[in-house]
Amino acid sequence: MNTATEPAPMAVTYITQPGRAKIQGSIRVPGDKSISHRSIMLGALADGTTEITGFLQGEDSLNTLRCFRAMGVEITEPVEGRVRVNGVGLHGLKAPAHPLYVGNSGTSMRLMAGILAGQSFDTVLEGDESLSRRPMKRVIDPLTQMGAVIESAEGGRSPLTIRGGQRLRAIEYTLPMASAQVKSCVLLAGLYAEGKTCVTEPAPTRDHTERMLTGFGYPVARDGSTACLDGGGQLIARQIDVPADISSAAFFMVAASIAPEADITLEHVGMNPTRTGVIDILKLMGADITLHNPREVGGEPVADVKIRSAKLRGIDIPEALVPLAIDEFPALFVAAACAEGRTVLTGAEELRVKESDRIAVMADGLNKLGVEATATPDGMIIQGKGANSQSFGSAEIWSQGDHRIAMSFAVAGLRSVGTITIHNCEFVETSFPGFADLFRHCGGGLVDQLVTGERA
Ligand SMILES: O=C(O)C1=C[C@@H](OP(=O)(O)O)[C@@H](O)[C@H](O)C1
Ligand SMILES: C=C(OP(=O)(O)O)C(=O)O
Numbered sequence: 001m002n003t004a005t006e007p008a009p010m011a012v013t014y015i016t017q018p019g020r021a022k023i024q025g026s027i028r029v030p031g032d033k034s035i036s037h038r039s040i041m042l043g044a045l046a047d048g049t050t051e052i053t054g055f056l057q058g059e060d061s062l063n064t065l066r067c068f069r070a071m072g073v074e075i076t077e078p079v080e081g082r083v084r085v086n087g088v089g090l091h092g093l094k095a096p097a098h099p100l101y102v103g104n105s106g107t108s109m110r111l112m113a114g115i116l117a118g119q120s121f122d123t124v125l126e127g128d129e130s131l132s133r134r135p136m137k138r139v140i141d142p143l144t145q146m147g148a149v150i151e152s153a154e155g156g157r158s159p160l161t162i163r164g165g166q167r168l169r170a171i172e173y174t175l176p177m178a179s180a181q182v183k184s185c186v187l188l189a190g191l192y193a194e195g196k197t198c199v200t201e202p203a204p205t206r207d208h209t210e211r212m213l214t215g216f217g218y219p220v221a222r223d224g225s226t227a228c229l230d231g232g233g234q235l236i237a238r239q240i241d242v243p244a245d246i247s248s249a250a251f252f253m254v255a256a257s258i259a260p261e262a263d264i265t266l267e268h269v270g271m272n273p274t275r276t277g278v279i280d281i282l283k284l285m286g287a288d289i290t291l292h293n294p295r296e297v298g299g300e301p302v303a304d305v306k307i308r309s310a311k312l313r314g315i316d317i318p319e320a321l322v323p324l325a326i327d328e329f330p331a332l333f334v335a336a337a338c339a340e341g342r343t344v345l346t347g348a349e350e351l352r353v354k355e356s357d358r359i360a361v362m363a364d365g366l367n368k369l370g371v372e373a374t375a376t377p378d379g380m381i382i383q384g385k386g387a388n389s390q391s392f393g394s395a396e397i398w399s400q401g402d403h404r405i406a407m408s409f410a411v412a413g414l415r416s417v418g419t420i421t422i423h424n425c426e427f428v429e430t431s432f433p434g435f436a437d438l439f440r441h442c443g444g445g446l447v448d449q450l451v452t453g454e455r456a
Helices: 033-045 059-070 106-116 137-145 180-190 208-215 246-258 277-284 323-337 349-353 358-368 403-415 425-430 435-441
Strands: 011-016 024-027 047-053 083-088 123-126 149-153 157-163 172-174 196-200 221-223 226-230 239-241 263-270 288-297 300-308 342-345 372-376 379-383 395-398 420-423 446-451
Touching (some): 024 435, 033 083, 059 425, 106 123, 246 435, 277 288, 323 342, 323 379, 358 372, 358 395, 358 403, 403 435, 425 435
Parallel strands (some): 024 263
Antiparallel strands (some): 047 083, 288 300
């Protein structure tokens, strides 16, 4: 089992190559991270064997898989995205011998906290340095209202010690922020609570938990912005086809939009309407994006997405789209930096509590590239460089242990006169294994360099 003290992996540095890269081809990016996590969790809690295809073999979802193995669930080693989970039923998990280590993954920690609050045994949930800085009070508060007993480090940070053997009671909870992780945490604890648990959200957030529970035969009632379920039911195993992750696809959508003569097709991308904000925002900016062959797989809409180069223009990003594109802003900031005119983002303070402070780190990196980007408490103002083909300077960037920052600056390299050196890219493995190879394969011209030794 992983423990928080295992040796740090080698540090990886990307160096982008200047030149007129064309982004072309037809590719499938790895599986959706949110759906992959949930497929292991619900598969483990179901009765019967769940067969998963398209599973994301990234560090985040693999950490979820390892945690459930540590609680006695038989899960096959993933091979080319195929995984079989022998479910143990809602009450079949066993006490793990060690703390459960979730690495860099907020989704694992927050969703598992809900499940673990309902167990008969104690558990400790811990993560890496970045995760240990992220707020967990947002899940501790509602779970405590349900009767859970949770000890945390100072300020409601992890590690979390979750005391087993509590009787959970159902609550009606209004989320203080638009967060699918908190919504999912409360609903998953609700599986173990007496009565009807309801969660009301201030704005729509990704609904994979609700969809997948329904797919496992566990009814979730939806009434406007409120989702409710009754505790004490049963999940029945099923097959799950995980679509390609729109959040990973987003890097190629931006790359193709800002590179000259680009024409790329991204296959089998998840098109859940609670995730497609990035397409809406890029289209408002003038991007050339078309959807083909729309279909549904296992309760989730999917399509092939074609993107060609376009002259982007700056916009005021509608706040209603923010939760629907929450992980795509680092890439969207790069698009805005290449657009004609000013882009303004507001209502996105949640970006400050992701793997890094994505507002501060992106504004700082864009400034280094010579872009006028001003961080605001809840967003950013970016003065775009316009359609001028090589707009950015050379720079050295620290991605601060944040996979999406690393990939966003790799994409920015398409518009740089010089090289961009990006440190700490080993974290790309959390969500997008093989990113550098795929980017090169499409013409991205990235050089990745393995640096031995400790993480930078
Ligand atoms: O539920 C999920 O799978 C996720 C929800 C979002 O987090 P928040 O709920 O904190 O916004 C998102 O940023 C994260 O990458 C995945
Ligand atoms: C915020 C993210 O993930 P998590 O919260 O699971 O760490 C992300 O992948 O951008």
